[in-house]
Amino acid sequence: MAAPDTVPPTSVRGGIPAATVSRADLVARVSTALNGFTATQHISPNHVVEFDSSDPGRAICHSYMYAQHLLRGSGNGEFYLLRGSYTNHMLRTPEGWRIERIIQHRSWEYGNTSAVTEALARSQAQASAGQTDH
Numbered sequence: 001m002a003a004p005d006t007v008p009p010t011s012v013r014g015g016i017p018a019a020t021v022s023r024a025d026l027v028a029r030v031s032t033a034l035n036g037f038t039a040t041q042h043i044s045p046n047h048v049v050e051f052d053s054s055d056p057g058r059a060i061c062h063s064y065m066y067a068q069h070l071l072r073g074s075g076n077g078e079f080y081l082l083r084g085s086y087t088n089h090m091l092r093t094p095e096g097w098r099i100e101r102i103i104q105h106r107s108w109e110y111g112n113t114s115a116v117t118e119a120l121a122r123s124q125a126q127a128s129a130g131q132t133d134h
Contacts, residue, residue, distance in 0.1 A: 032124065032127075033119050033120050033123065034123075036071075037119045041066075041067070042065075044063045044064065048063070049061045049062075056092070057092040058089070059097070060087060060089055062086070062087055063088075064083075064086075065082070066083055067081070067082045068080070068082075074112055077111050077115075079111040080109070080110075080111040080116070081109065081110040081111055082109050083106075084105045084106040084108075085105045085107070087105065
């Protein structure tokens with residue numbers, strides 16, 4: 001049994017609607033957004049794991065989420081804070097446990113709520129400028 005190379009519907013902010021995407025695409029999208037920020041800090045504490053009593057190869061991991069972002073020079077505000085939690089559906093594979101599905105539950109936001117969209121645009125502009133310089 002192996003985890004599929006896709007991640008089913010996931011709630012993500014910043015132009016990434018809930019959808020089934022490949023793991024590689026999800027990593028690329030998140031990396032693009034994070035690269036546009038001046039600095040970020042993401043904390044996921046207090047993990048609680050529930051094992052599936054009918055299938056020992058499945059579990060659900062719940063954790064809190066605290067994500068702060070700095071976007072220097074933004075006219076909409078340089079700081080963005082997001083708090084909430086994650087529900088990660090896990091699957092045991094021969095290579096170890098893998099996340100099969102991610103659900104982000106957003107509790108509240110503070111600051112520049114357009115920061116993720118702005119960071120994506122900055123990162124994409126930087127990538128385009130780097131490609132044209134060669």
